[in-house]
Amino acid sequence: MMINMQIFHRIAVPLFIVFLLFFYSCEGLRLHTEMDFTLTPSDSLQLLKINESTEIELNPNDFSDSNITVTWSANTGMIVGHGLTAIYTAPSEPCTAIVQTLLTDEYDSTIMDSLVIIVYKQLIILKADDLIYSSGYTIPLGFQRFIDYVEQKKIMASIGIIGNSLEIDNDDYFTILRDIINDGSIEIWNHGFDHKLNGVNQNGETYHEFWNTSYEHQKEHLEKTQDLAREKLGISLRAFGAPGNNHDSVTLDVINENDEIKIWFYGNPESNKLILERHYNIEFPTSFPDYEEFVDNYPNDEEYLALQIHPNVWDDERFDQFNLIVDYLIQQKVAFVTPYQFYRLAQR
Template sequence: MNVNRAILISFLFTTLFSCSSILKSNETRSKQYVILKLDDLWNEEDLVHNGWIEVINFLNQENIKGTIGIVGNSLETDDNEYFQWIKTRNNEGHEIWNHGFCHCKRLEGEIDIREYRGEGLEEQFESIFKTQNLAKEKLNITLRSFGAPYNSTDKNTIVALEKIPEIKVWLFKENSSQTEKFVINRINEINIEYPVHIPDYEKFKEGYLNHSSEPIIIIQGRPRSWMEDKIRFEEFKKIVLFLKNRNVQFVTPYEYYQIKELKYDSI
């Protein structure tokens, strides 16, 4: 009788432990990832814009990773204080990513030409490549992700990026042509800003709750704009804290790429 009781207890314990492990495993698999795609870092009068300083300080305080889209021509200086600010953010775990070289556009007649939509292949390649090289030279950082200014790209962008294998991730690829890069696209209904430059917590929340089961959410904003009205920054903070309270996992684009690649390799 005692032996049978011991066997029964052992069976129950094993079953409970197994169920607990399965629940934990499912919990891990169902965790939602969030990427904060923050655009347009450049130095202004040899200073980092206060919007960037305030946003990164807030994220650090909340122990949340963000991303910093750097415009490459801002590295064509000898501003060591600017360089050190960026390197410190990289060391904190925020991803520095390639946001083009000049963030420029121009008109040719009535045609709107942008840095990566309408320019030739050679021009696009040189633009991306210069930013990669300046980041290595001035920051000792290899940029692993790319997102175009204005999110505007064409088929030449695909070919240009294929020539730079160290870039693994493409944020907000605009066209449907095939690429070898790991693409992370947005859900148009979910964003930080409504309209551009103006964070809106209620509109974000409405869009988010319609897509709350998505495995990955990437949302875009521009910290430089949020200092024009203190309400904008407060709305951004409300969005981030809402997500944090839902126990999402904030990651960078390259981290998410590595998570997915590891998952595929293990199948």
């Protein structure tokens, strides 16, 4: 009698349980899941850095008989099996690793299954700023082009939404945003409530939304956007980036006190949040992607790059420059991730 075995019902990696549903290609590495942005530490990430190791475990509850022989193998890297568990060590170059297990019962019946792990050297977080509602197109044309491009290229990205756009009385806007979120390729993050820059207060002083403004003002603007995202989109925003990347010591207190925010783009290193630092740029200057400039000084030794872009103001030429940069990064076999996916990796 054959044993009915479901292999890899649960794959254990440090602090995570991996549910493997998709296959990937080294030509366009993509971290893809069907999860939304309320992920828990038990959700899956199929990523492993070069030369690092992880434990893989078959769930013993899946087997009705203990008299089973398990044989482990991998197409690259090194794997050492010990019954239902194995230690897999990634190779020194980025690739797609396939780990296989062959189970044989006492009647010589066999079943094989595999798990795919993206082996990466560098992670890329695309930080697209300034999403607002468009009265003519609902989603501004530049952003719609960017969203379509991300899905077509099968990469990951993130978009900073300006919170007051969620006060618009337009259900189509919310429906489209929820569809974008549910696709899983793009994470929406908090880019302030009104994106105020270069204001002048009653004392004649310059202020920005999160710079040289009161604690009450900054807290209200942060939480308004958080609240609107929960109400209109059904999600918790996990990342924050200040308009113009302008922030002060008040912002530090406001962000530190917010339990929902886990990641701060270009934030204060004294924060208790995960800070995504600005190691490099795509736009030279702001709003102008430059392929040659990007390639000439590309820091391939950085573990990650959080790259700021403004797709809504790009014309065809600027978009073409961006496309060249993305193709170059894909050739370097980077892995594109969202901010919250990066956070979860960091928690390992």
